[in-house]
Amino acid sequence: MNLPEQGTTRRPRALVIDDSRAVRSIIRQILADLSFEVHEAEDGQQALAKIDELGGVDLATVDWNMPVMNGLQFVEALRTKPEHAGTCLVMVTTETDMDYVRRALEAGADEFVMKPFTRDVILDKLNIAGSGA
Numbered sequence: 472m473n474l475p476e477q478g479t480t481r482r483p484r485a486l487v488i489d490d491s492r493a494v495r496s497i498i499r500q501i502l503a504d505l506s507f508e509v510h511e512a513e514d515g516q517q518a519l520a521k522i523d524e525l526g527g528v529d530l531a532t533v534d535w536n537m538p539v540m541n542g543l544q545f546v547e548a549l550r551t552k553p554e555h556a557g558t559c560l561v562m563v564t565t566e567t568d569m570d571y572v573r574r575a576l577e578a579g580a581d582e583f584v585m586k587p588f589t590r591d592v593i594l595d596k597l598n599i600a601g602s603g604a
């Protein structure tokens with residue numbers, strides 16, 4: 472992921488993308504505890520707009536099933552933008568079929584977390600993806 476440039480005090484930014492307010496709240500708390508500045512979006516389209524508004528995020532957790540624009544479509548759309556190539560993308564989803572995992576990784580996701588998840592699983596995946604605190 473893109474670490475803040477030396478000499479800046481910007482905290483790493485995370486965007487939690489999920490149509491469930493409850494899930495967003497759980498993930499927000501985990502990431503806030505890791506000192507991320509946390510933002511939220513309810514679908515992929517909102518997420519793309521939020522990323523443009525913020526000028527980029529370091530990490531996004533991405534639900535698969537969402538209205539308007541789903542998580543896979545979001546990953547595909549973001550990965551067409553070279554300026555966001557360094558954004559760490561972690562899919563968080565109830566889809567457990569290995570075909571879904573493969574499709575997400577092929578689209579450009581960095582990690583895949585299956586719901587229901589625990590805090591430790593999220594931390595493990597962030598460490599694997601190089602985004603741990």
Ligand SMILES: [Mg+2]
Nearest residue numbers: 490534536537
């Ligand atoms: Mg959903």
